Amino acid sequence: MLERSHLAIIAAVDARGTLTEAATSLHLSQSALSHAIRKLEHQLGTPLWEKEGRLLRLTQAGEQMLLLAKRLLPQFEHTEQLLKQFARGQRGALRIGMECHPCYQWLLKVITPFLSEWPDVDVDVKQKFQFGGIGALFSYDIDILVTPDPLRQSGLLYNPVFDYEQVLVVNSDHALAGKRYVLPEDLVDETLISYPVERERLDIYSEFLSPAKCVPKEHKEIEATNIMLQMVAAGRGVAALPKWLVEEYAQTMRISGVRMGKQGIAKQIFLGIRRSDESLAYLSGFIELAGRVQSFTK
Amino acid sequence: MLERSHLAIIAAVDARGTLTEAATSLHLSQSALSHAIRKLEHQLGTPLWEKEGRLLRLTQAGEQMLLLAKRLLPQFEHTEQLLKQFARGQRGALRIGMECHPCYQWLLKVITPFLSEWPDVDVDVKQKFQFGGIGALFSYDIDILVTPDPLRQSGLLYNPVFDYEQVLVVNSDHALAGKRYVLPEDLVDETLISYPVERERLDIYSEFLSPAKCVPKEHKEIEATNIMLQMVAAGRGVAALPKWLVEEYAQTMRISGVRMGKQGIAKQIFLGIRRSDESLAYLSGFIELAGRVQSFTK
DNA sequence: CCAATTCATGAGTATATCTCATGAATATAT
DNA sequence: ATATATTCATGAGATATACTCATGAATTGG
Incomplete structure (x- = not known):
């Protein structure tokens, strides 16, 4: 099966010109590459390179694969970047649910600094819930609930904000x-x-x-x-x-x-979140920010 | 490093709903998948799924990865198909070089049936060569040379066609x-x-x-x-x-x-090819077809 | 409440992968 | 021309990885 590592190999060989240099750029021994290539070509049933002098030249099949590599590798890298941001909690979508009508005014004062502090996190506010705010939290319709009634439940976490x-x-x-x-x-x-x-x-x-x-x-x-x-x-x-x-x-x-x-x-107003989201940086960021805004309005 | 197998896993789990079914669809044990997922999530630093009851639901990071999977997997498969065709010699580009002016008339009679017999092979005809027809063969400008002068050289193979x-x-x-x-x-x-x-x-x-x-x-x-x-x-x-x-x-x-x-x-007219291309099915197909057309014009 | 089904986990095994030490072919320099 | 350096190829052994088996814990539906 064609793997990403194969694409990386063909791209590296193309970029560096020689197998040896490609190997070092991939932090591998030249031998490892040679073996890998041999095996891949055997699996595919067609050579990807032909020796020309002591260098390698791509066959038609190899050209096709290089094309694929140049198309797919950047996409792999992009998504990896994205996932790294998720891992650090820098990116996400924060869906806020409101069970407290007048809090909307206050919420706006939190959202404005939040958006500039977390430029990669999108914010959405919802006010209608089919099964109540807690239901919306559990069904993943929202990620954070603004409510005056902290109905303690296992799986939920409430933070008083003002x-x-x-x-x-x-x-x-x-x-x-x-x-x-x-x-x-x-x-x-x-x-x-x-x-x-x-x-x-x-x-x-x-x-x-x-x-x-x-x-x-x-x-x-x-x-x-x-x-x-x-x-x-x-x-x-x-x-x-x-x-x-x-x-x-x-x-x-x-x-x-x-x-x-x-x-x-x-x-008292509470922000409720799912316990499993406790580690999400942008969530705690939001809660911390909400605390700061409180003192501002007092 | 994110691999194709990881994309396959996330797509399979999404398609089948449960880890167990996904495992069988990938011809793996449920345990193998569970281990693989655990390791991947650990590498990425972020969970891709969260348990909901006894099923799994994608996290935001997981959604992103599923998006990638749905985009890239078909491209992998397409190129694999293509390479399989190359392996069987069913697909390629046949670049014909001509060192015999009047042969053009004859060549057309070969190309017509060839195109219908090898629908996936593209044909191109070139007539001008910087370093002669043999040079064009060696420099991979052409794949087959139509010539009356079979200048025997190691690395080349000549077939008389008429x-x-x-x-x-x-x-x-x-x-x-x-x-x-x-x-x-x-x-x-x-x-x-x-x-x-x-x-x-x-x-x-x-x-x-x-x-x-x-x-x-x-x-x-x-x-x-x-x-x-x-x-x-x-x-x-x-x-x-x-x-x-x-x-x-x-x-x-x-x-x-x-x-x-x-x-x-x-x-006598010869078709010259590189010895390394001897096994290319569409090349021998062309030569064989050329022989048939000969008897037709006789 | 039991039976069935889910995913998780640990240990052992099989497989694949890498490195090391070479060799053979080719290009470059003397 | 001959030596030298560089290329890729290869075999054997070490290492790391991935897989399976057997089992456990949690959840769900009858």
């Missing part, structure tokens, strides 16, 4: 705007605006309203953070969002954040 | 047209038309005129056989050509052939 407080966002002229904190009862006459996810996954219900058995007067769902805040600024409702996000928007919009409950709602 | 008589061609109304044979003296008032080669290589000089110390009144050189005969038919001169060729043209032109000297000039 803490924040979830606050109520209201119009700056709203009666609740100046308060130190709001109580569940304060919202029974309000219109609540949230991302379109199940209520069990909204902290304002699970950690604030539901324990007090309160519900808002109305509940609207809006996908885009920006629009959501436009609505709040227009006095059309209230929302629950990370404090840092609200503070950012507050510079250009008439909105304010108010603590929910006396203790406030403390949240 | 005998013919070189005759004088005259206009049918010429005074010499009806004669049994002409003598050198008959040509001293004639215009001789020949191919543009040195006189020593023209038989009409070396074997007919020169021994009798005769020269024609005039000597013109014309390259194309057809034009040469047009001139003869128009009574503008006489020429020396193979008898069979003259007889062919005589059917449509007013020309006749006349023997030169009482014995005539007997000629």
Whole structure:
């Protein structure tokens, strides 16, 4: 069977002119090459070289093989380079899954430096999962999951990347705007605006309203953070969002954040990965970078 | 070093799904494959597969390698096919050199059946040689030499392919047209038309005129056989050509052939090849075919 | 929960490959 | 012309590689 080593031999002999020099360039003895050639020619049933004086000249069959060598050898080398980069974790595709709507703003701040620090790693962000974020991790649809719920499972690894407080966002002229904190009862006459996810996954219900058995007067769902805040600024409702996000928007919009409950709602964002990917350099690179960005936004 | 066998493995595993089936398809034991994979992954420094349940799934590095395999393996196979054809002598390029101008007509009759009998062999005909026909053979400019002069040399092999008589061609109304044979003296008032080669290589000089110390009144050189005969038919001169060729043209032109000297000039055409090419099937095929065509033209 | 199937592993063997020490043929220099 | 250096070829022995066999551990489907 024709092997890469055979292609290397024919290319080396062509490049160096003599068998002896080709041998040294391949870190082999001249004898080894001679034997290898003899064997190959015997297998193929046709000579690849003919002796001309004390040098060798390619036969037609040899020319064909040289053609193949010149075509294939660079491809072997290229892929070897690529695999070396994979081995060092320098190259790959990082598919990020999001289970935390407002985190998108934060994510962008991580992705920008990541892309320049890992120029050979492609990044993709996905937000919809058929079987939830963890399912997407296990089914290799994504490589890293941004989530506030670290559902510990064997095979997964969670890294906390930042803490924040979830606050109520209201119009700056709203009666609740100046308060130190709001109580569940304060919202029974309000219109609540949230991302379109199940209520069990909204902290304002699970950690604030539901324990007090309160519900808002109305509940609207809006996908885009920006629009959501436009609505709040227009006095059309209230929302629950990370404090840092609200503070950012507050510079250009008439909105304010108010603590929910006396203790406030403390949240934490985790990056989940498959344990088997733990050694991937660009993955740990991403997580490390995410930690740095946290302190920046604080 | 990445080898073809590695590409074969990754392709087989991809095609069959399991390592076990891939092993049998490669005529190897499952253990052999497992060892080979382990070693390769260790060399590369990166896993190519990850276990998923009891099956294997490709990593990103593995995907890259599979891509390479799907690209390169068919090329290996194609060239192997080609080399097999070379080995059987079914494929090649036959470069024919001509040292015999009128033989071109005859050669065409050989080439036509040859092309259909050896569909994978390309044919090329060359007529000009820097260092003569034999030099062209030795320098691999041509593979077969059509010549009337078999200059025996070690390393060359000559095969006679046909005998013919070189005759004088005259206009049918010429005074010499009806004669049994002409003598050198008959040509001293004639215009001789020949191919543009040195006189020593023209038989009409070396074997007919020169021994009798005769020269024609005039000597013109014309390259194309057809034009040469047009001139003869128009009574503008006489020429020396193979008898069979003259007889062919005589059917449509007013020309006749006349023997030169009482014995005539007997000629023989040889096909010369390099001894090292003796085993090339398509070469012996050509020579054999040339012999058959001879009897056809006789 | 058992039987079947998967891949992994260690040890021993077979095979292929390489090196060393030559030889024969050819080219180059004296 | 003859010596000398260089080429590729070859045989034998050493070394490294690859393969098989027997078995184990993990997973899956009935």
